Amino acid sequence: MSMFCFQCQEAAKNEGCTNRGVCGKSPEVAGLQDLLLSALRGAAVLVEKAATLGVEHKDAGPLVAEALFATVTNVNFDEDSIKSRIKATLSLSDELSSLITAKAGADGCADLPSAATWRGDEATFADRAREVGVLSESNEDVRSLRELLIYGIKGIAAYAHHAAVLGKEDASIYNFLIEALASTTKTLTQEEMVALVLRAGEVAVTTMATLDAANTGTYGHPEITEVPLGVRDNPGILVSGHDLKDLEELLEQTKGTGVDVYTHGEMLPAHYYPAFKKYDHFAGHYGGAWYDQKADFESFAGPILFTTNCLVPPRESYINRVYTTGTAGYPGTTHIPDREPGQAKQFDQIVAHAKTCAPPNAIESGTIVGGFAHNQVLALADTVVEAVKSGAVKKFIVMAGCDGRQKSRSYFTDVAQALPPDTVILTAGCAKFRYNKLPLGDIGGIPRVLDAGQCNDSYSLAVVALKLKEVFGLDDINALPIEFDIAWYEQKAVAVLLALLHLGVKGIRLGPTLPAFLSPNVAKVLVDTFDIKPTGSVQEDVAAMVS
Ligand code: FSO
Ligand code: SF4
Numbered sequence: 001m002s003m004f005c006f007q008c009q010e011a012a013k014n015e016g017c018t019n020r021g022v023c024g025k026s027p028e029v030a031g032l033q034d035l036l037l038s039a040l041r042g043a044a045v046l047v048e049k050a051a052t053l054g055v056e057h058k059d060a061g062p063l064v065a066e067a068l069f070a071t072v073t074n075v076n077f078d079e080d081s082i083k084s085r086i087k088a089t090l091s092l093s094d095e096l097s098s099l100i101t102a103k104a105g106a107d108g109c110a111d112l113p114s115a116a117t118w119r120g121d122e123a124t125f126a127d128r129a130r131e132v133g134v135l136s137e138s139n140e141d142v143r144s145l146r147e148l149l150i151y152g153i154k155g156i157a158a159y160a161h162h163a164a165v166l167g168k169e170d171a172s173i174y175n176f177l178i179e180a181l182a183s184t185t186k187t188l189t190q191e192e193m194v195a196l197v198l199r200a201g202e203v204a205v206t207t208m209a210t211l212d213a214a215n216t217g218t219y220g221h222p223e224i225t226e227v228p229l230g231v232r233d234n235p236g237i238l239v240s241g242h243d244l245k246d247l248e249e250l251l252e253q254t255k256g257t258g259v260d261v262y263t264h265g266e267m268l269p270a271h272y273y274p275a276f277k278k279y280d281h282f283a284g285h286y287g288g289a290w291y292d293q294k295a296d297f298e299s300f301a302g303p304i305l306f307t308t309n310c311l312v313p314p315r316e317s318y319i320n321r322v323y324t325t326g327t328a329g330y331p332g333t334t335h336i337p338d339r340e341p342g343q344a345k346q347f348d349q350i351v352a353h354a355k356t357c358a359p360p361n362a363i364e365s366g367t368i369v370g371g372f373a374h375n376q377v378l379a380l381a382d383t384v385v386e387a388v389k390s391g392a393v394k395k396f397i398v399m400a401g402c403d404g405r406q407k408s409r410s411y412f413t414d415v416a417q418a419l420p421p422d423t424v425i426l427t428a429g430c431a432k433f434r435y436n437k438l439p440l441g442d443i444g445g446i447p448r449v450l451d452a453g454q455c456n457d458s459y460s461l462a463v464v465a466l467k468l469k470e471v472f473g474l475d476d477i478n479a480l481p482i483e484f485d486i487a488w489y490e491q492k493a494v495a496v497l498l499a500l501l502h503l504g505v506k507g508i509r510l511g512p513t514l515p516a517f518l519s520p521n522v523a524k525v526l527v528d529t530f531d532i533k534p535t536g537s538v539q540e541d542v543a544a545m546v547s
Contacts, residue, residue: 005134009404048178115132141521152180220273222269
C-alpha cells in the first residue's frame, strides 16, 4: 500500500485508494496532504494553548482554512504547492511555540502531542507522512468520527475562504476549525466526537450563510436567467471552479480585448448574479459537469482557468492551455499568483494566450435557465404556495450535491425522468448536470428544475424550506412536502450534508454510495438518529418519495 485516502465518493472499491487516487492523486501528494493535515492539527493545538494564555494569532484562522481547502478532492495535485503549505504551517507553529514560551516558560510547551512538536525539513516529509496518515489511528470508529469531522471542516474551510476573499470573515468559524483539528489529537468519548460532528453542521450553516451574504452583498441577488449554451466567433477563456472574485477580475481585464469569457461546471451560476450581466463579453456556459472536462476542454480551443476544484489531470493535448489560481494547482499548468494587498490578480498572460487561440467549437446550442436562489424564490412565494395548496405541485425533491464519474450516477437522471409531472426538483451544486438539460417542462410557469446555484447555495434551499415551514404554520421541517435525494462526491458535500442534519432534516437519501469513511457503527448512529438511507432502485425511491 503506497497511500491511503478514502475522503471522497470515488474511493477505490468504496474502501480507499491505496496505490494512486481514482482522482489522479499520486501517492506522494497523498502523503504530503496527510502531513499537512498533521501539521495543521499541531498548529491548532498550539493556537488553543496560546489562547489559554491570552495570546491570539490573527493569521492562524485564514491560513488553516486555506490549507484545509487545498486538501479537498480535485483541488491541488502539486507537490511543491502542498510542501509550501506544510512549511508555512510549521512556521506558524514555531511562532506560536515562541509566544507560549515567552508567556509561560518552557513548561508551556510540555506534554504536547507529536503533531504539535514535530519539525522537519523537506527531506524528512515523506518519512513523517508515513507515520501520520489516516490509518495511523487503529480504532475504526475513532478514525471514522475523526475523519467525518475533518472532511466536514474541509468543506467549511472552502466556503469560509471564498467568503474571506470577498471580505467577510467570522472568527467563530475559524475558532471551530481550530477546535475541530485540535480535538483529533485528543482522547474523547464517542459522544464527544459525535457532538463535534453535529456542531460542524451548525458551523456549516453559519459558513454558508456568511458566503451567501458575501456573494449577494458583492454581486447582488441571483435572479432568473437564461444562459446561452452556444458559442461566439471570438477566442474565449473558460473559467471553472467556484471563485467569483477571480471571475470578476478576469471579466474586467478582458473588457475590450476581443476575448469572450465562458463558464464551465460549477461556475455556471455566476450568470445568475446581476453584477456579471453588465459584461457583454460574458458569453455563456460551455459543456457539462466537471468530469466531462477532458472532452469539453479539447473542443473549447482556448485557455481554461481553474479557480478551485474539480480539476481532472489534464491531457497532454491541452495541458498548456490550463491555468490554475488560488488553492488549485497541477504540475505542468501555469499558476496565476495571488493578488497583492489592494490589487487585482494579474490575468494578462491568460488573456494574451487566448488571443492566439481559435474560437471555441460549438457543442450545444440554446439556453439553460437558473437563478432560483432564496431571494428569487421568495419573491415568487405566493405562486409557489398557491401551487402547493391547489395540488399542482405535490412534492419538492431536493436533488442537490455533486456529480461524479461513476456510471451508477445515472440514477439521478433516471429519478428526474421518473418523477411525476406534479413534482419540482430543487437543485444546487454540480449534481444538476445530471438533469438540468432534460425537457422536464414547467408547472404553471414554475420550471420543474429550479437551480439555486453552486453547492454552497444549498443554503438557499434550506432558507426556502424554512420559509415554507413558516408559511404553512408547521413546527417540523420534515412535515413539509419535501424529500431529499442528495448526490455527494467530495468534502464540501459532507459539510452540506451535516448542515442539513443540523437543520433537522430527516430521511435523506444519499448516493450513489454511502461514504467509505463511515464505519458500520458510525453509519448506524447516523441511520438511527437521522434516518439517512442509501439511494436504492429508481422505481422504489421515486415511489417512496411521492407517496
Ligand atoms: Fe461540484 Fe467539484 Fe461544488 Fe464540489 S465541481 S464536486 S461539492 O467541487 O464543490 O459541486
Ligand atoms: Fe481516492 Fe477520492 Fe482520495 Fe482521490 S480524493 S485519492 S479518488 S478517495
